[in-house]
Amino acid sequence: xxxxERVTDDEHRRPGxxxxxxxxxxxxxxxxxxxRGAVDADAPTVDAGDTVTVEEHRTERWYGIGMLALLGxxxxxxxxxxxxxxxxxxxxxxxxxxxxxSPPPVDLDVERTVADPAPEPGDHVEVTVTVTxxxxxxxxxxxxxxxxxxxxxxxAGTPRHGAVLGPxxxxxxxxxVRAERGAFEFDGLTAVARDVSGAxxxxxxxxxxxSLRCVPxxxxxxxxxxxxxxxxxxxxxxxxxxxxxxVEFYATREYRRGDPLSRVDWKxxxxxxxxxxxxxxxxxxxxxxxxxxxxxxxxxxxxxxxxSAVERAVAGGTTAYASLTRAxxxxxxxxxAPDECWLAPGRGDTHREEARHFLATHPALSPxxxxxxxxxxxxxxxxxxxxxxETQVVLFSPLHDDLLADxxxxxxxxxxxxxxxxxxxTATDTTGHxxxxxxxxxxxxxxxxxxxxxxxxxxxxxxxxxLVRTRRRWSP
Amino acid sequence: xxxxxxxxxxxxxxxxLALTVVPAVVAALASAMFLPAAAVALLAVLVLTxxxxxxxxxxxxxxxxxLFGAVLLAGATEAPTAFVLAGAGATVVAWDAGTxxxxxxxxxxxxxxxxxxxxxxxxxxxxxxxxxxxxxxGAFRLASGGQPTVGVALLLLAALLFxxxxxx
Numbered sequence: 001x002x003x004x005e006r007v008t009d010d011e012h013r014r015p016g017x018x019x020x021x022x023x024x025x026x027x028x029x030x031x032x033x034x035x036r037g038a039v040d041a042d043a044p045t046v047d048a049g050d051t052v053t054v055e056e057h058r059t060e061r062w063y064g065i066g067m068l069a070l071l072g073x074x075x076x077x078x079x080x081x082x083x084x085x086x087x088x089x090x091x092x093x094x095x096x097x098x099x100x101x102s103p104p105p106v107d108l109d110v111e112r113t114v115a116d117p118a119p120e121p122g123d124h125v126e127v128t129v130t131v132t133x134x135x136x137x138x139x140x141x142x143x144x145x146x147x148x149x150x151x152x153x154x155x156a157g158t159p160r161h162g163a164v165l166g167p168x169x170x171x172x173x174x175x176x177v178r179a180e181r182g183a184f185e186f187d188g189l190t191a192v193a194r195d196v197s198g199a200x201x202x203x204x205x206x207x208x209x210x211s212l213r214c215v216p217x218x219x220x221x222x223x224x225x226x227x228x229x230x231x232x233x234x235x236x237x238x239x240x241x242x243x244x245x246x247v248e249f250y251a252t253r254e255y256r257r258g259d260p261l262s263r264v265d266w267k268x269x270x271x272x273x274x275x276x277x278x279x280x281x282x283x284x285x286x287x288x289x290x291x292x293x294x295x296x297x298x299x300x301x302x303x304x305x306x307x308s309a310v311e312r313a314v315a316g317g318t319t320a321y322a323s324l325t326r327a328x329x330x331x332x333x334x335x336x337a338p339d340e341c342w343l344a345p346g347r348g349d350t351h352r353e354e355a356r357h358f359l360a361t362h363p364a365l366s367p368x369x370x371x372x373x374x375x376x377x378x379x380x381x382x383x384x385x386x387x388x389x390e391t392q393v394v395l396f397s398p399l400h401d402d403l404l405a406d407x408x409x410x411x412x413x414x415x416x417x418x419x420x421x422x423x424x425x426t427a428t429d430t431t432g433h434x435x436x437x438x439x440x441x442x443x444x445x446x447x448x449x450x451x452x453x454x455x456x457x458x459x460x461x462x463x464x465x466x467l468v469r470t471r472r473r474w475s476p
Numbered sequence: 477x478x479x480x481x482x483x484x485x486x487x488x489x490x491x492x493l494a495l496t497v498v499p500a501v502v503a504a505l506a507s508a509m510f511l512p513a514a515a516v517a518l519l520a521v522l523v524l525t526x527x528x529x530x531x532x533x534x535x536x537x538x539x540x541x542x543l544f545g546a547v548l549l550a551g552a553t554e555a556p557t558a559f560v561l562a563g564a565g566a567t568v569v570a571w572d573a574g575t576x577x578x579x580x581x582x583x584x585x586x587x588x589x590x591x592x593x594x595x596x597x598x599x600x601x602x603x604x605x606x607x608x609x610x611x612x613x614g615a616f617r618l619a620s621g622g623q624p625t626v627g628v629a630l631l632l633l634a635a636l637l638f639x640x641x642x643x644x
Binding site: 068145160 | 611634
């Protein structure tokens with residue numbers, strides 16, 4: 001592989017610029033990963049495949065210094081003294097200084113090490129960057145800015161560094177970012193190299209791919225998540241509201257032809273002479289779809305420093321998934337979002353891992369608001385095609401507008417049992433916010449009046465507490 | 477829950493401030509032979525300092541021009557030539573270090589480690605200024621020693637350099 005092939009932006013190349021970044025065998029960085037790299041098989045990697053684009057321009061910083069020469073000459077001639085005349089030499093010399101220094105070489109090798117490529121949310125992850133000058137000459141003025149992913153905040157140190165690098169010398173700097181839920185790619189490192197006078201500046205982007213994948217674990221002891229009453233066919237663990245084969249006594253009824261003999265209540269038959277069958281409470285497996293409202297307008301928070309309703313919803317969804325699958329249900333994931341987002345209901349270890357990564361990294365569930373508006377009608381239609389008739393829907397929405405409240409009512413009317421979990425994003429600081437808060441309360445009251453359970457989840461409360469509080473007046 | 481994120485402070489580093497103020501003070505001292513010039517120079521040092529603190533190139537340039545003027549003023553009276561040359565050189569070094577500190581601050585921020593970068597830059601400029609000062613002073617001594625041929629030769633050299641610069 002030659003250097004030229006790796007320079008993606010050929011337009012910016014000028015003759016004589018020796019630029020390259022170095023392709024390294026991924027294996028030579030693999031050992032720098034620490035032991036925890038093995039947690040996720042598909043987690044990342046500090047890896048090679050560098051590209052460089054170089055742009056050269058003059059900084060024009062010495063322009064106008066010649067004015068000092070004129071000033072000196074003028075004062076010298078007017079006062080008929082030698083010293084100012086000689087001082088004017090500085091003006092001339094520095095006007096020429098910028099043109100005689102040659103542009104610096106940009107031939108850098110960048111190596112970035114992410115201490116923990118698979119952290120938990122909130123962890124501080126140390127990032128170490130080493131830059132080596134592979135050119136034959138010294139870079140007298142090198143300014144480095146690392147490409148930290150936009151959504152990750154720096155919590156310690158700074159991703160910027162200044163250095164003077166002789167041939168073969170290297171410099172190292174480190175900083176720490178706070179891990180957020182999601183998958184992140186580091187951008188290339190921007191290097192600004194100046195010659196010794198600062199007259200010429202070369203800007204290069206040295207691509208060094210590293211990624212960070214922050215996938216929250218499921219809670220080990222999730223609170224029980226309530227569902228609505230269910231009448232379906234598959235045997236499972238949810239106590240259904242119907243009689244049949246099971247463990248718990250449900251009712252007795254008249255014998256019908258075909259009833260298994262083991263369920264005939266012989267004592268009662270002996271007493272009355274009529275055959276009677278005992279029905280037990282049937283336990284069902286329920287298919288549940290966790291649906292998230294991630295429209296742009298749903299990215300709301302009481303204040304800019306608090307997690308948004310979507311962020312809380314996904315965290316709540318993670319808990320709900322853990323709780324519901326533990327109870328033996330099949331759980332899937334969907335979203336009311338501009339783009340398709342669907343994970344078919346299931347359970348078991350494979351599905352669990354799949355769901356964990358899906359919840360953490362699917363673009364539709366990202367903490368960043370989407371660029372496009374969502375057509376709620378179309379998103380609902382898409383969702384309905386995915387939902388089988390007996391699937392229960394757990395909808396996570398801040399219920400900040402009527403549109404989604406109507407959708408919930410419509411889904412419920414179509415026979416999908418809906419439970420709404422609504423992270424409360426309202427604030428009380430302004431009159432407008434108070435009105436929005438009131439409107440949201442009315443929407444919740446309206447849904448509850450249609451017998452749709454709504455969990456109103458306050459910002460400073462954990463989901464388990466909100467569920468218990470709501471369950472006191474639960475009417476499945 | 478609030479997280480303490482690092483914010484980007486784009487002000488120039490303390491190193492840059494020191495590298496600007498020290499040569500500026502040297503220039504002011506060099507012009508101190510003439511009292512009015514010293515007063516103007518002191519004002520200029522103040523402007524330069526404020527210029528670096530506020531990352532203002534405009535104030536820096538203003539301060540440097542005023543400082544240079546003060547040095548010339550001292551030179552036009554009775555100050556020794558060596559002092560004037562040292563003062564003029566130090567003025568250029570101060571302005572260069574100041575503007576460099578502003579761009580470094582803008583690109584890398586105050587938190588980044590930029591000491592070596594700024595010191596090397598200032599040393600290079602100081603070196604050039606020293607060479608210019610020594611050559612100028614040497615020419616002055618030789619020419620004032622009653623050897624007009626040296627003066628003519630230097631004039632020719634200057635003309636050559638000038639045409640080279642205009643060409644490039």
